[in-house]
Amino acid sequence: MAKTAACEEFEAACVGAGLKPEIAFIGGGNMATALIEGFLKSGLVTQDSIFISVLTNESAAHWRKFGITTYTDNDELLDHHGQGLVFLAVKPHMLSTVALSIKRRLSRLKVTVSVLAGVRLSSLALCLAANDGTLCPLIRIMPNMPSAVGHGAAVLTASADCPQPMVELVTKLMQTVGTCDAIPESQMDAACALSGSGPAFVYSVIEAMSDGGVHAGLPRALATKLAAQTVMGAAHMVLTTEKHPGELKDMVCSPGGTTIAGIRALERGNLRSSLIEAVQAAAERSIQLGNLSQPATK
Numbered sequence: 001m002a003k004t005a006a007c008e009e010f011e012a013a014c015v016g017a018g019l020k021p022e023i024a025f026i027g028g029g030n031m032a033t034a035l036i037e038g039f040l041k042s043g044l045v046t047q048d049s050i051f052i053s054v055l056t057n058e059s060a061a062h063w064r065k066f067g068i069t070t071y072t073d074n075d076e077l078l079d080h081h082g083q084g085l086v087f088l089a090v091k092p093h094m095l096s097t098v099a100l101s102i103k104r105r106l107s108r109l110k111v112t113v114s115v116l117a118g119v120r121l122s123s124l125a126l127c128l129a130a131n132d133g134t135l136c137p138l139i140r141i142m143p144n145m146p147s148a149v150g151h152g153a154a155v156l157t158a159s160a161d162c163p164q165p166m167v168e169l170v171t172k173l174m175q176t177v178g179t180c181d182a183i184p185e186s187q188m189d190a191a192c193a194l195s196g197s198g199p200a201f202v203y204s205v206i207e208a209m210s211d212g213g214v215h216a217g218l219p220r221a222l223a224t225k226l227a228a229q230t231v232m233g234a235a236h237m238v239l240t241t242e243k244h245p246g247e248l249k250d251m252v253c254s255p256g257g258t259t260i261a262g263i264r265a266l267e268r269g270n271l272r273s274s275l276i277e278a279v280q281a282a283a284e285r286s287i288q289l290g291n292l293s294q295p296a297t298k
């Protein structure tokens with residue numbers, strides 16, 4: 001497959017950061033799929049520079065159908081492709097199992113990028129460090145599902161010893177599938193709740209708005225399309241105008257008109273409070289997952 005200029009630039013950046021231009025994923029579920037789809041669409045990487053290990057043969061067969069070299073053994077993945085970016089994309093409770101493969105190969109790993117919700121750098125360090133204390137640089141990111149279509153919202157935080165070129169490389173990679181902001185680790189649980197979980201909240205809003213459209217007489221397909229396009233357009237205005245969302249809302253509300261009647265119904269149903277509570281509940285769960293994943297002793 002012909003390499004794009006962006007792809008060649010990315011490979012050069014990997015080499016500049018001391019990495020092989022490869023991306024290995026431990027875990028090939030929903031989030032890995034979204035990232036890989038996004039990376040491939042961006043033209044920054046090609047299929048032959050992505051490698052995955054998964055748990056089941058069914059999942060491996062699925063990935064192989066797409067021409068991605070896939071393993072069902074993390075040791076094998078890391079032996080062959082551990083010298084580039086290694087993404088940890090399993091569920092938080094699976095960390096201790098996959099950590100064994102990583103800690104056995106630390107002398108050869110260059111950097112590990114975790115997408116795990118809640119799991120703090122200190123826990124990753126405790127789980128991943130070899131018995132002699134060897135540990136590769138660690139980066140935590142919190143991506144989200146719309147990375148698959150180039151509109152992700154990610155945040156990133158890195159271990160103090162992580163070389164700046166590696167941080168810049170991962171930031172650049174994530175920025176090809178959306179935005180990527182560096183934040184202090186203390187804000188990670190809040191970001192996980194807002195942008196990591198947020199797509200599910202917004203899908204629920206779109207689904208409910210579509211229901212409203214159908215109730216008011218629209219066919220389902222048109223109702224869903226109008227709801228999604230409206231959310232996208234409104235989001236675009238928030239991002240591209242200098243206006244506060246409240247000001248934009250006021251611009252839609254004609255005095256005595258239809259919108260303010262709808263806003264009144266939303267206030268009665270506590271929409272805003274429900275969304276605040278949803279983000280808070282997700283943040284609390286992220287903290288809880290972080291506490292659960294803290295190894296008791298090394």
Ligand SMILES: NC(=O)C1=CN([C@@H]2O[C@H](COP(=O)(O)OP(=O)(O)OC[C@H]3O[C@@H](n4cnc5c(N)ncnc54)[C@H](OP(=O)(O)O)[C@@H]3O)[C@@H](O)[C@H]2O)C=CC1
Pocket residue numbers: 026027028029030031032053054055056057059060074089090091092094097098115116117142143144145196197
């Ligand atoms: N889903 C989302 O929107 C987001 C998820 N995250 C984080 O991403 C991580 C993954 O989530 P998600 O993709 O949704 O989860 P999934 O359950 O969809 O995927 C988990 C993957 O891990 C694989 N796996 C399980 N055990 C092992 C093992 N021992 N070795 C290698 N692979 C293994 C599974 O393999 P198999 O397919 O064979 O079962 C599966 O591919 C989580 O930590 C989550 O917090 C972060 C941001 C958003």
Ligand SMILES: O=C(O)[C@@H]1CCC=N1
Pocket residue numbers: 117192196197
């Ligand atoms: O629900 C979860 O735990 C993951 C983390 C953020 C989005 N999905």
